[in-house]
Amino acid sequence: xxxxxxxxxxxxxxxxxxxxxxxxxxxxxxxxxxxxxxxxxxxxxxxxxxxxxxxxxxxxxxxxxxxxxxxxxxxxxxxxxxxxxxxxxxxxxxxxxxxxxxxxxxxxxxxxxxxxxxxxxxxxxxxxxxxxxxxxxxxxxxxxxxxxxxxxxxxxxxxxxxxxxxxxxxxxxxxxxxxxxxxxxxxxxxxxxxxxxxxxxxxxxxxxxxxxxxxxxxxxxxxxxxxxxxxxxxxxxxxxxxxxxxxxxxxxxxxxxxxxxxxxxxxxxxxxxxxxxxxxxxxxxxxxxxxxxxxxxxxxxxxxxxxxxxxxxxxxxxxxxxxxxxxxxxxxxxxxxxxxxxxxxxxxxxxxxxxxxxxxxxxxxxxxxxxxxxxxxxxxxxxxxxxxxxxxxxxxxxxxxxxxxxxxxxxxxxxxxxxxxxxxxxxxxxxxxxxxxxxxxxxxxxxxxxxxx
Amino acid sequence: xxxxxxxxxxxxxxxxxxxxxxxxxxxxxxxxxxxxxxxxxxxxxxxxxxxxxxxxxxxxxxxxxxxxxxxxxxxxxxxxxxxxxxxxxxxxxxxxxxxxxxxxxxxxxxxxxxxxxxxxxxxxxxxxxxxxxxxxxxxxxxxxxxxxxxxxxxxxxxxxxxxxxxxxxxxxxxxxxxxxxxxxxxxxxxxxxxxxxxxxxxxxxxxxxxxxxxxxxxxxxxxxxxxxxxxxxxxxxxxxxxxxxxxxxxxxx
Numbered sequence: 029x030x031x032x033x034x035x036x037x038x039x040x041x042x043x044x045x046x047x048x049x050x051x052x053x054x055x056x057x058x059x060x061x062x063x064x065x066x067x068x069x070x071x072x073x074x075x076x077x078x079x080x081x082x083x084x085x086x087x088x089x090x091x092x093x094x095x096x097x098x099x100x101x102x103x104x105x106x107x108x109x110x111x112x113x114x115x116x117x118x119x120x121x122x123x124x125x126x127x128x129x130x131x132x133x134x135x136x137x138x139x140x141x142x143x144x145x146x147x148x149x150x151x152x153x154x155x156x157x158x159x160x161x162x163x164x165x166x167x168x169x170x171x172x173x174x175x176x177x178x179x180x181x182x183x184x185x186x187x188x189x190x191x192x193x194x195x196x197x198x199x200x201x202x203x204x205x206x207x208x209x210x211x212x213x214x215x216x217x218x219x220x221x222x223x224x225x226x227x228x229x230x231x232x233x234x235x236x237x238x239x240x241x242x243x244x245x246x247x248x249x250x251x252x253x254x255x256x257x258x259x260x261x262x263x264x265x266x267x268x269x270x271x272x273x274x275x276x277x278x279x280x281x282x283x284x285x286x287x288x289x290x291x292x293x294x295x296x297x298x299x300x301x302x303x304x305x306x307x308x309x310x311x312x313x314x315x316x317x318x319x320x321x322x323x324x325x326x327x328x329x330x331x332x333x334x335x336x337x338x339x340x341x342x343x344x345x346x347x348x349x350x351x352x353x354x355x356x357x358x359x360x361x362x363x364x365x366x367x368x369x370x371x372x373x374x375x376x377x378x379x380x381x382x383x384x385x386x387x388x389x390x391x392x393x394x395x396x397x398x399x400x401x402x403x404x405x406x407x408x409x410x411x412x413x414x415x416x417x418x419x420x421x422x423x424x425x426x427x428x429x430x431x432x433x434x435x436x437x438x439x440x441x442x443x444x445x446x447x448x449x450x451x452x453x454x455x456x457x458x459x460x461x462x463x464x465x466x467x468x469x470x471x472x473x474x475x476x477x478x479x480x481x
Numbered sequence: 482x483x484x485x486x487x488x489x490x491x492x493x494x495x496x497x498x499x500x501x502x503x504x505x506x507x508x509x510x511x512x513x514x515x516x517x518x519x520x521x522x523x524x525x526x527x528x529x530x531x532x533x534x535x536x537x538x539x540x541x542x543x544x545x546x547x548x549x550x551x552x553x554x555x556x557x558x559x560x561x562x563x564x565x566x567x568x569x570x571x572x573x574x575x576x577x578x579x580x581x582x583x584x585x586x587x588x589x590x591x592x593x594x595x596x597x598x599x600x601x602x603x604x605x606x607x608x609x610x611x612x613x614x615x616x617x618x619x620x621x622x623x624x625x626x627x628x629x630x631x632x633x634x635x636x637x638x639x640x641x642x643x644x645x646x647x648x649x650x651x652x653x654x655x656x657x658x659x660x661x662x663x664x665x666x667x668x669x670x671x672x673x674x675x676x677x678x679x680x681x682x683x684x685x686x687x688x689x690x691x692x693x694x695x696x697x698x699x700x701x702x703x704x705x706x707x708x709x710x711x712x713x714x715x716x717x718x719x720x721x722x723x724x725x726x727x728x729x730x731x732x733x734x
Binding site: 409411412414415416417418419420421422423425426429430432433434436437 | 533534535536556557558560561562566567569572573574575576577578582583584586587590591594626627643647
């Protein structure tokens with residue numbers, strides 16, 4: 029039942045259909061996505077995977093396709109990660125900013141550039157890998173993404189290359205007095221025996237209602253090692269739907285960090301498929317919603333082949349009337365003997381209004397596996413708090429120490445050192461109730477502030 | 482004449498409506514070591530908790546005056562900064578917080594309270610080293626998360642180390658000896674003896690006389706059923722060791 033001012037599916041799709049910019053994808057994929065769109069509706073709480081996340085708030089705005097705005101150097105510099113020496117790809121409202129990007133296309137096969145241009149320069153690679161993960165058939169949003177994305181990042185690491193520095197994809201959204209919708213379609217290929225670290229960060233330049241819809245496909249060829257970091261720091265009125273699908277080939281190692289510090293409604297889908305044996309997957313997540321923010325992580329790992337290992341550690345601190353969702357499913361197929369899988373989700377609620385829906389799930393069809401999962405949601409440990417206070421540390425500082433300690437393992441596991449330091453500072457500032465200036469247009473929430481007398 | 486450090490008058494406390502302390506009177510002067518002994522369930526640990534300011538206990542009557550100030554109206558952190566220290570019977574494990582960071586925060590807040598200038602990082606580390614040497618704890622302990630994965634002995638040594646760092650005027654040792662082997666017991670007791678001086682005082686809560694061979698008390702009290710039922714010199718501890726607590730129970734039931 030659509031509310032009077034709520035976008036219908038048709039109206040939502042029409043925003044893109046009426047736009048001048050067209051998808052870069054091949055006709056057959058556009059047609060496939062268009063067919064999916066006939067099939068899929070906008071998700072509602074009746075859908076099992078969206079049970080705890082309502083997108084109605086997202087649909088209450090009339091959006092326009094974002095504009096290709098001029099960026100200036102200061103704006104870009106404001107959002108770089110201090111000390112991170114990286115190959116940079118910069119986008120604004122779905123458009124590529126060549127001026128601020130370090131485009132690479134070298135004779136050894138290393139490609140770091142925007143996908144629309146890569147489609148022209150390297151069609152054979154795009155044709156080989158695009159839609160390998162079948163991402164457009166996931167849901168309404170990934171279908172819209174395939175049908176209408178006009179750009180995104182393309183990264184191809186050739187066989188046997190350990191890239192000398194990380195890649196940083198910066199995605200800006202800027203409402204610029206208009207409610208804006210932006211899409212990114214990313215394709216990342218790590219060749220055999222390659223090694224690469226990638227950071228994808230999201231920021232708002234101005235505060236307005238914006239919706240960013242990202243679909244990212246990641247392919248790890250045999251024995252590749254890829255570390256992927258999503259840093260979400262958009263403004264307080266920014267909505268984000270972020271879907272990532274990963275295919276892992278034999279002996280490959282995929283690790284990710286999903287750090288969600290601000291945004292209004294943020295939904296992250298992360299689906300991993302072990303296409304061959306002996307793959308390793310380590311997924312970490314950190315989310316700190318406050319006020320009425322809602323952050324949702326939905327994870328699916330398909331252990332389809334033997335000797336795979338996967339590990340998930342997701343932690344959240346939820347303040348005020350904010351809410352979070354953790355839905356993690358590990359599927360171990362019949363042939364996936366010797367699988368080792370572990371799932372942990374832990375949450376601290378700072379107020380009586382804060383909410384978490386946590387559901388770690390295991391579905392196992394093999395008989396020789398070692399799988400475990402656990403979920404805890406609670407308050408700050410009162411015994412530990414008293415212990416710290418009894419040494420003269422005031423309650424506020426003791427709480428910050430304990431909350432910092434609670435999430436320290438997730439932060440410590442960040443592999444990109446400058447990102448780790450940066451997140452540590454931002455989180456500490458946040459726990460101390462300070463504004464996270466320059467990172468999110470409005471974030472200033474302070475987990476813990478409300479329950480301090 | 483030594484000054485009275487802490488004066489407890491008719492202290493009554495309960496937990497969830499259950500009366501535990503039923504009128505404690507106790508006065509401890511600077512330079513003194515008092516021991517409180519008693520059978521299980523007599524209220525020994527409750528007394529320690531109430532003195533440290535644990536919220537789950539409700540003080541229903543009485544007063545505690547610490548260096549002339551009303552201690553019961555202070556928060557746990559204020560009590561600490563004023564010079565109160567509780568060595569926990571069960572030190573809490575705090576994964577993710579290193580002992581160094583923990584002590585840094587504590588020392589900073591103590592110095593701020595006293596109006597002292599903050600230590601530089603190197604001064605602080607030097608102080609850590611001195612205190613570690615004093616209480617004979619392994620240097621590597623300080624780099625670990627607070628009590629996390631510590632053995633029973635390590636936890637208790639860590640309590641004495643914290644005491645050395647904060648230099649309290651009045652320290653309560655809540656069954657610090659329980660579960661310790663003789664070597665750990667000796668190290669803990671030596672630490673306490675080194676920290677003892679003419680201006681501070683200790684209240685040693687214990688179930689066993691053994692600890693009092695190492696930390697020699699000036700006064701021994703017997704707590705039973707929420708009240709101090711007997712007070713004597715150090716020989717009282719020996720008598721209790723010999724006869725057990727049954728005669729105390731008989732006299733008072």
